[in-house]
Amino acid sequence: MKKKKINVAVTGLNAIDSPGPGVPVIRALKESKLFDVRIIGLSYEALEPGIYMHDIVDKTYQIPLPSAGKASLLERLKYINSVEKIDVIIPNFDAELYNFITLSDKLKKEMGINVFVPTLEQFEDRHKANLSDYGKKHKIKVPYGKVIFSTAEIPKLTKEFAYPLVVKGKFYDAYIAYSEQQAYTYFNKISAKWGLPIIIQEFVTGQEVNVTAIGDGKGNTIGAVPMRKQYITDKGKAWSGISIDDKNLLSMTQKLIRSTKWRGGMELEIIKTNKGDYYLLEINPRFPAWVYLAVGCGQNHPEALVQLALGKDVKPFKKYDIGKMFVRYSYDMIVSLKEFETISTLGEL
Amino acid sequence: MKIKKNIALSDSGFVFDPATGDSFTTNLIGMEIIKMLKDGKSHQEIKTAVLKKYLTDEATFEKDNYDFINMLTKHRLTDGDEKEKD
Numbered sequence: 001m002k003k004k005k006i007n008v009a010v011t012g013l014n015a016i017d018s019p020g021p022g023v024p025v026i027r028a029l030k031e032s033k034l035f036d037v038r039i040i041g042l043s044y045e046a047l048e049p050g051i052y053m054h055d056i057v058d059k060t061y062q063i064p065l066p067s068a069g070k071a072s073l074l075e076r077l078k079y080i081n082s083v084e085k086i087d088v089i090i091p092n093f094d095a096e097l098y099n100f101i102t103l104s105d106k107l108k109k110e111m112g113i114n115v116f117v118p119t120l121e122q123f124e125d126r127h128k129a130n131l132s133d134y135g136k137k138h139k140i141k142v143p144y145g146k147v148i149f150s151t152a153e154i155p156k157l158t159k160e161f162a163y164p165l166v167v168k169g170k171f172y173d174a175y176i177a178y179s180e181q182q183a184y185t186y187f188n189k190i191s192a193k194w195g196l197p198i199i200i201q202e203f204v205t206g207q208e209v210n211v212t213a214i215g216d217g218k219g220n221t222i223g224a225v226p227m228r229k230q231y232i233t234d235k236g237k238a239w240s241g242i243s244i245d246d247k248n249l250l251s252m253t254q255k256l257i258r259s260t261k262w263r264g265g266m267e268l269e270i271i272k273t274n275k276g277d278y279y280l281l282e283i284n285p286r287f288p289a290w291v292y293l294a295v296g297c298g299q300n301h302p303e304a305l306v307q308l309a310l311g312k313d314v315k316p317f318k319k320y321d322i323g324k325m326f327v328r329y330s331y332d333m334i335v336s337l338k339e340f341e342t343i344s345t346l347g348e349l
Numbered sequence: 350m351k352i353k354k355n356i357a358l359s360d361s362g363f364v365f366d367p368a369t370g371d372s373f374t375t376n377l378i379g380m381e382i383i384k385m386l387k388d389g390k391s392h393q394e395i396k397t398a399v400l401k402k403y404l405t406d407e408a409t410f411e412k413d414n415y416d417f418i419n420m421l422t423k424h425r426l427t428d429g430d431e432k433e434k435d
Contacts, residue, residue, distance in 0.1 A: 207369065227370075228369065228370035230370065241370075242370040243370075244367060244368060244369060244370040245355065245367035245368050246368055246369075322367045323357070323365055323367055323370075
C-alpha cells in the first residue's frame with residue numbers, strides 16, 4: 001500500500017532528563033504504515049535535542065513561549081505554514097495546550113491545519129486543582145486534595161491531612177513533605193517556578209502505574225497500554241518500564257474516556273495500593289514521554305491520533321504485547337556551532 | 350495454595366507476573382515446585398515428587414517448602430492476592 005505523504009508539526013523536542021514526548025511521538029510517526037511523514041519540529045529553546053536530530057526531524061522552527069499568548073503563536077504558525085503546508089500539529093506540552101485548543105478552529109479554517117486535542121472543558125476539568133471534584137464526577141477514587149494560595153494556610157493543613165503529604169505545582173513538580181517545614185520549602189520552590197495555586201494532596205502509598213491512551217472524542221478508547229515504572233529518576237520520571245496485563249487499569253481508562261468523551265492522547269498516573277485499590281493521581285492531557293512503548297507493544301497511538309486529526313474513522317486496538325520493556329538512554333550528539341547559531345538567530349534549522 | 354494462573358515461568362528460572370510487571374529468578378527446585386503448582390498438584394503430590402527425586406528428609410522439605418510458599422505469597426504470586434475491580 002502506498003503511504004500518504006503528510007506534514008506533521010510536533011512540539012516537545014526536549015529529550016532531556018525530564019523528557020518531552022516529542023521525540024518518541026516522531027519515532028512513532030516515522031514507523032507509520034499509513035503515512036510517509038515529513039516532521040516539522042516546533043521548539044521553544046535552542047538546546048532542545050530534537051532540533052539537531054536530523055534523521056527524524058526534517059526541519060525545526062522556534063515558536064513563541066506559551067506565555068506570549070495566542071496571537072503571536074498564530075502569527076508564527078502562519079509563517080511556518082506558508083513554507084511547510086502543515087497537515088497536523090501535535091502539541092506535547094501541558095502548558096501550551098490552552099493556546100492550541102483555543103486556536104484549533106482558526107487553524108483549521110484559516111490554514112487547513114488539523115489539531116486533535118481535548119476540548120477546553122476536558123482540559124480544564126482534569127486540572128490537578130480540580131481532581132477531587134473530577135473523581136466524584138466520574139466515580140473514580142482520587143487522593144483527598146485541596147488548593148492553597150499562601151504559606152499562611154500550611155499550619156491549618158493538619159486539620160485535614162496527616163504528614164507526609166504531597167505538595168504539587170499546577171502544571172509540573174510534586175514533592176513529598178514529611179513535616180510542616182518541608183511543606184513551606186516545597187510551596188516556595190514550586191510556586192516560584194510554576195506560580196499559584198499549590199495543590200496539597202493526601203499521600204497514598206503503593207505501586208505507581210501509568211496508562212498511555214487515546215480517545216476518539218465520542219467516548220471510545222482507541223488504544224490503551226498500561227505500564228509499570230521499573231527504574232525512576234530523581235525527578236520521578238520513568239527511565240525504564242514494562243507493559244503489564246492489568247484489566248482493572250484498562251477498565252478504569254475505558255470508563256474515564258467513555259465518561260468524559262476524551263478527545264486525543266492522554267496519560268493516567270495511578271497508584272495501586274497494597275489492598276488493590278486504584279487511586280488516580282493525575283491526568284496528563286497529552287501523550288507521555290514513554291508513548292513509544294505503546295508502539296513497541298503493537299499500538300501506534302501517535303499514528304492513530306494523526307488519523308483522527310485528519311477526520312478518519314479509527315478502529316480501536318484490541319490487544320497489546322505484555323511484558324515489553326523500554327529502557328531509556330542518554331546520548332551525546334555532536335553539533336556544529338553553525339547549527340546552534342542558525343536556530344538561535346534565524347529561529348529555524 | 351494455588352499459584353496465579355497467568356504467571357510465566359521460563360526454562361532459565363525467570364518468573365514473570367504480567368499483572369504487576371514484577372520479575373524474579375528461582376533455582377531449579379523452585380522452578381519445579383512452581384511448575385507443579387501451576388499444574389494444580391497438591392502439597393502431598395509435590396512432597397512425594399521432591400522426596401523421590403532429591404536426597405532430603407520430610408522435615409527439611411516441610412521447612413523449606415513453607416519458606417518458599419511464604420515467599421511466593423509475599424511477592425503476591427499466589428491466587429487470592431489480586432482482586433478484580435469493577
